[in-house]
Amino acid sequence: MALSDILGSAMSGLNAAQAGLRVVSTNIANVGTAGYARERLNISTNVIGGRVNGVVVGETTRVADRFLEAASYRRAGDVGSAETTAGYLDRLQALLGAPGAESSLTAQLDAISSAGVALTGSLAVVQNADAFVAKTSDAIGSLQQVDRDAASLSADADAEIGDTVTRANALLTQISNLNDAVSRLDGLGRSSSGLSDQRMLAIQDLSGLIGVTVRDQPDGRVTIETAGGAPLLDQRLRLLSYPNGGNAAGAAQPAYPGVDIRFADSAGLPGVATGDRIDNAAVGGKLGALLDLRDRTIPEFRDQLGSLFTGLSQALNAASNAATATPAPAQLIGAVTPLTAGDRLGFTGKATIAVTDPAGKLVAATSLDFDAMGPQATVGDMVTAINAGLGGSASATFANGRLTLSATAPGTGVAIGQDLAAPSQRAGIGLSQVFGMNDLIRSDGSTIPSGFAASDPHGFVAGGTAQLMLRDGAGRVLAQHTLTPAPGGSFGDLVADLAASPLGRYGSFALDGAGRMRFEPNPTVSGAVLTIPSDSTDRAGTGRSFTTIAGLTGSASALTTGEVRPDILGNSGRLPLALLDTRATVGGIALGSTDRSGAAGYADAHARTIDLGMAGATSVDRRAAQVLGGAGSTAALAKARLTEAAARRDDAVNRRDSFSGVNIDEELSQMVVLQNSYSAAARVISTVTAMYDTLLTMVR
Numbered sequence: 001m002a003l004s005d006i007l008g009s010a011m012s013g014l015n016a017a018q019a020g021l022r023v024v025s026t027n028i029a030n031v032g033t034a035g036y037a038r039e040r041l042n043i044s045t046n047v048i049g050g051r052v053n054g055v056v057v058g059e060t061t062r063v064a065d066r067f068l069e070a071a072s073y074r075r076a077g078d079v080g081s082a083e084t085t086a087g088y089l090d091r092l093q094a095l096l097g098a099p100g101a102e103s104s105l106t107a108q109l110d111a112i113s114s115a116g117v118a119l120t121g122s123l124a125v126v127q128n129a130d131a132f133v134a135k136t137s138d139a140i141g142s143l144q145q146v147d148r149d150a151a152s153l154s155a156d157a158d159a160e161i162g163d164t165v166t167r168a169n170a171l172l173t174q175i176s177n178l179n180d181a182v183s184r185l186d187g188l189g190r191s192s193s194g195l196s197d198q199r200m201l202a203i204q205d206l207s208g209l210i211g212v213t214v215r216d217q218p219d220g221r222v223t224i225e226t227a228g229g230a231p232l233l234d235q236r237l238r239l240l241s242y243p244n245g246g247n248a249a250g251a252a253q254p255a256y257p258g259v260d261i262r263f264a265d266s267a268g269l270p271g272v273a274t275g276d277r278i279d280n281a282a283v284g285g286k287l288g289a290l291l292d293l294r295d296r297t298i299p300e301f302r303d304q305l306g307s308l309f310t311g312l313s314q315a316l317n318a319a320s321n322a323a324t325a326t327p328a329p330a331q332l333i334g335a336v337t338p339l340t341a342g343d344r345l346g347f348t349g350k351a352t353i354a355v356t357d358p359a360g361k362l363v364a365a366t367s368l369d370f371d372a373m374g375p376q377a378t379v380g381d382m383v384t385a386i387n388a389g390l391g392g393s394a395s396a397t398f399a400n401g402r403l404t405l406s407a408t409a410p411g412t413g414v415a416i417g418q419d420l421a422a423p424s425q426r427a428g429i430g431l432s433q434v435f436g437m438n439d440l441i442r443s444d445g446s447t448i449p450s451g452f453a454a455s456d457p458h459g460f461v462a463g464g465t466a467q468l469m470l471r472d473g474a475g476r477v478l479a480q481h482t483l484t485p486a487p488g489g490s491f492g493d494l495v496a497d498l499a500a501s502p503l504g505r506y507g508s509f510a511l512d513g514a515g516r517m518r519f520e521p522n523p524t525v526s527g528a529v530l531t532i533p534s535d536s537t538d539r540a541g542t543g544r545s546f547t548t549i550a551g552l553t554g555s556a557s558a559l560t561t562g563e564v565r566p567d568i569l570g571n572s573g574r575l576p577l578a579l580l581d582t583r584a585t586v587g588g589i590a591l592g593s594t595d596r597s598g599a600a601g602y603a604d605a606h607a608r609t610i611d612l613g614m615a616g617a618t619s620v621d622r623r624a625a626q627v628l629g630g631a632g633s634t635a636a637l638a639k640a641r642l643t644e645a646a647a648r649r650d651d652a653v654n655r656r657d658s659f660s661g662v663n664i665d666e667e668l669s670q671m672v673v674l675q676n677s678y679s680a681a682a683r684v685i686s687t688v689t690a691m692y693d694t695l696l697t698m699v700r
Helices: 003-029 066-094 105-119 125-187 193-209 285-322 379-390 491-500 502-506 546-550 566-570 599-607 620-660 664-699
Strands: 039-048 051-062 212-216 222-226 231-233 238-241 259-264 270-278 331-333 350-356 362-369 394-399 402-407 413-418 466-471 477-483 507-511 517-521 529-535
Touching (some): 003 039, 003 051, 003 664, 051 193, 066 125, 066 193, 066 212, 066 285, 105 125, 105 620, 125 193, 125 222, 125 238, 125 259, 125 285, 125 566, 193 212, 193 222, 193 285, 231 238, 238 270, 285 529, 285 599, 285 620, 331 413, 350 394, 362 379, 379 394, 466 502, 477 491, 477 502, 491 507, 491 517, 529 546, 599 620
Antiparallel strands (some): 039 051, 212 222, 222 231, 238 259, 466 477, 466 529, 507 517
């Protein structure tokens, strides 16, 4: 081998050692840099004319494992979802108040029960009545405040969806730009390690927002798809578009738009729609969790609050309608019902309408025997029977869904009592409560079953519609249907309409014995939830909609408008506490001025079993435990899942970094090797130099 060849080989070794030392120095300098993948110098044998002539120093390559990186992306998505869910559920639980605190919702519901027990005492009747009415009003106010705060959480989640979409678009744009830069450098044969590290970190951030699938391409690019397979980045960039992103209404909405996927235009903004949409939790990451919270979790919690209010209202109103104030009020104005004068009465059993004087003596009374009236009797027939039976001592009118009883003579009042042997009932509810004659709690909605049968005319005025939406357990919309009641149809026709709609493919509809409409999902979609985002129907001008009558959702309880009846709130002396003696004769005492026997109904109200439709037959106490305890356990479970997800994420990152990260000991040992290589190459050069000098001396 010629001395020049030896010198060239030594020089290439010297350059290779220097390049290797630069790479080692860069690795050591970035030992604490998050997401940095160590670099490795590519060195190959230089062959010229079939003979080895030193080494060729190439570009550095990034040491990384795409499978370990993909695992870290998946775990980042799990943490993004779990963290968001845990945060919102913790806030939701906090709305109920700390356990044991007097201001907590649990304590306020218990306070009603305690105040009801105090009503049964013989001392401090006025003060106890004041306390009971106040505690009831406070509890309703607390339920409404929790509901409003939960609605605000939905609005917060919606606003955060807009922020998440904006952040995801910025990351997608960044990744797209890095894709171009990496591909260009790879095409020129230059190192793209630094840019690839930046791209990996950007993808990891994006994975926390949206569950993605990442695939490496031969040209150095990556393609990105959503968890559902919708492309986000390939040769073209797609961006997310959320029309509600600028919404600042600050309140929950009946229905929300989906997040569209659109091609990026020349200005880097969402342009033409691709046809793909994100509208449920299956997308994963933070965005999936926010969609699930906004569309499923929080609305379900609000429905549960609604059913709790329904139970409380129904239980307390059952007690108040079984009793009467003393002296009896001159006029009883009922609540608005969905009934009309021509509707089937639908009562069984007996009830007594009585007129009493200020001392509680019976002036007149009529016993309504609903069984004797027959199954074809109407509400108007009942009004006629009352007027005929009271003989002018009082009058009954029924208009716009409301029954009114008015005593005729000054000083006299009207009271209603149930027959002891065969109490009146419509769908399990007594006469006075069906018409809300002595309600303690009033609402614009309905808190009792309607009692309609399939053959009853639905009575909805023309032009009204109700939009129904079915979502699966992940919040995915399975089917939608707009119900348009045809004039002259029956409730059975509405059931048939729903059964024949797209909703009917996922379950069955039926009208139960209490007049509530039931939806039973098929086993393949168990956990599916039916909602009614909008409803403009009106039954016979009463203001009662399909939603409130059907009872398909917990929101039908109309919690937002619930209140203690204003006249009772202003004067607790109007709280019904006495029981009408239905056996009294004219001139006899029918209402005792000191009678408090009706107070037992309030004391027992929380323990009474009530048919709450979707929530089943339960008591107020049990329903409160289910709703409030369920919120706590769900929040605790979400925290546990966050801890597990974070541990799995950390493990995936550690595995990735163990493979691609910088190990100081390895780099130092490599530095020693390279230093020795450098020294060896330098010795060869020195030796060749000495040999040249010797040859030159010999020539001279």
